[in-house]
Amino acid sequence: MAVLSWPIALHFFRMNKKVRQIAVLGLFLSALFSLYLVPLGMYSPCIKEAGTLGPAxxxxxxxxxxxxxxxxxxxxxxxxxxxxxxGLETDVTISYDGVPFLMHDSTLRRTTNVEDVFPNRTHLDASMFTWTELQQLNAGSWFLSRDPFGTASSLSDEDRLQAQNQSVPSLAQFLEVAAKSSRLVLFDLRRPPYGHPYRQSYINTTLEVVQAHINSSQVLWLPSEDRKLVHAVDPELQQTSGEKASIQELTDEHIVRLNLHYSSMSQQQIRKYLSVNISTNLYVISQPWLYTLAWCAGAQSVTTNSIHILSRMSKPLFLMTPEEYVLMWILTDVVSAVLIFAIFVFHWWRERGLPFWSGSRQTHENGPYSKFRTEMSDVWSISSVNVRPDLRSTPGSPSVPHLPTISEE
Structure with a gap:
């Protein structure tokens, strides 16, 4: 608004009519006053009383x-x-011969070299390949060539070589990494398409692998199908829901954690669910400022692409008490008001020969623009003078500069 005040003030003092000046000034001051009041209605979870910030x-x-x-x-x-x-998050599907493996997309084209190995089957669902066929694929070379996050160039030679030789892992291999490091596990499970041998039994097949390779209490079980049956078979699994619901519905489903997009949760909802021992995981949060908001809102966990960056944050990027927030905006408004006032005073000083309460242009003659008008008048006077005939150039004669002389009346 301070920037806009410059042209507004300039035109304000050059207006001829008082009514227009009052209208423009009134609109400007109304907009300015509204902007000054906006901070009073703003909300941020990072405006908190001292000592109320929860753990990261x-x-x-x-x-x-x-x-x-x-x-x-x-x-x-x-x-x-x-x-x-x-924690570690992944996506699981079932091979044609019943081996749960890790793959996010429905096809293998984006993250493997299936076009080179099986060029006639690139359109097939990933679950329509056997485990032996999946093991023939390279699942890492695409990362170096496409560089999805612009970070491949920062890898060491050793890491680049290792990335180049990655394969499609099974769920069992993944769970062994999590079990060895005592990490939580969160995975989504995709049901195989029609015609797949394990379309009806994929839940039981996956559950058997989980129970054989990791402590069930480390698993945040996200698949919603047959949830009550899964809980009855293995009550140690942390039942996790990807949808918001009433507390009664969640407790009936034995839900202990919500896995939701960060835009769908508020601080009040997080607190409400936590009051009945239902924690909240927000996804996908990869920017430090967004992690700051999740931290201030009280989220218990977040899913992130930039785990190596967020793990280095020891405190939120911004955090202030309500008193500090109010003081900040008062100082900002005062400085802005002083600056805008100074801009109007400056333009009034430049236009002091044309007081804004006057509707006449006559005072221009006494203002700083009178010199400009006088010079323009001189130019027009010179252009209208008579030139002596003998000094005018004639065809074939040398060019003689036209020297204007003021004719005698």
């Missing part, structure tokens, strides 16, 4: 550490563990 949300690596290694590979999960992530 735990970090769950989204498909591992996808900025440091190819997503959903053993290397990626090992990098997430090295970066002090407390």
């Amino acid at each position: 949300p735990t970090l769950i690596g989204h498909r591992g550490a996808p900025m440091l290694a190819p997503e959903n590979t053993i290397m990626s999960f090992e990098k997430a563990v090295e970066a002090r992530g407390q």
Whole structure:
């Protein structure tokens, strides 16, 4: 608004009519006053009383550490563990011969070299390949060539070589990494398409692998199908829901954690669920400022692509008490008001020959623009003088400069 005040003030003092000046000034002051009041209605979870900030949300690596290694590979999960992530998130599907493996997309084209190995099957669903076929694919070279996060160039030669030789991991291999490092596990499970041998039994097949390779209490069980049956079979699993619901519905489903997009939760909702021992995980939060908001809002965990960056944050980027917030905006408004006033005074000083209460242009003659008008008048006077005929150039004669002389009346 201070920037806009410059042209507004300039035109204000050059207006001829008092009514227009009053209208422009009234609109400007109304807008300015409204902007000054806006901060009173603003809300941020990082405006908190001193001592009320909770612990930092735990970090769950989204498909591992996808900025440091190819997503959903053993290397990626090992990098997430090295970066002090407390959890590992992945995506699981079932091969045609019943082996749960890690793959986010429905096809293999984006994250493997399936076009080179099986050029006639690139359009097929990933679950329509056998485990033996999946093991023939390279799941890391794409990361170096496409560089999805612009971080491949920062890898060491050793890491580049390791990334180049990654394969599609099984769920069992992934769980062994989590079990060895005592990390939480969160995974989504995709149901195979029609015609797949394990379309009806994929839940039981996955559950059997989980129970065989990790302590069930480390698993945040996200699949919603047959949830009550899964809980009855293995009550140690941390039942996790991807949808908001009433507290009664969540407790009936034995939900202990919500896994929701960060835009769908508020501080009040997080507190409400926590009051009945339902924690909240927000995804995907990769920017420090967004992690700051999740921290201030009281989220218990976040899923992130930048686990190596967020793990280094010891405090929120911005945090202030309500008193500090009010003081900040008062000082900002005062400085802004002083600056705007100074701009109007400056333009009044420049235009002091044309007081804004006058509707006449006659006072221009006494103002700083009178010199400009006088000079322009002189130019027009010179252009209208008579020139002696003998000094005018004639065809074939040398050019003689036209020297204007003032004719005698």
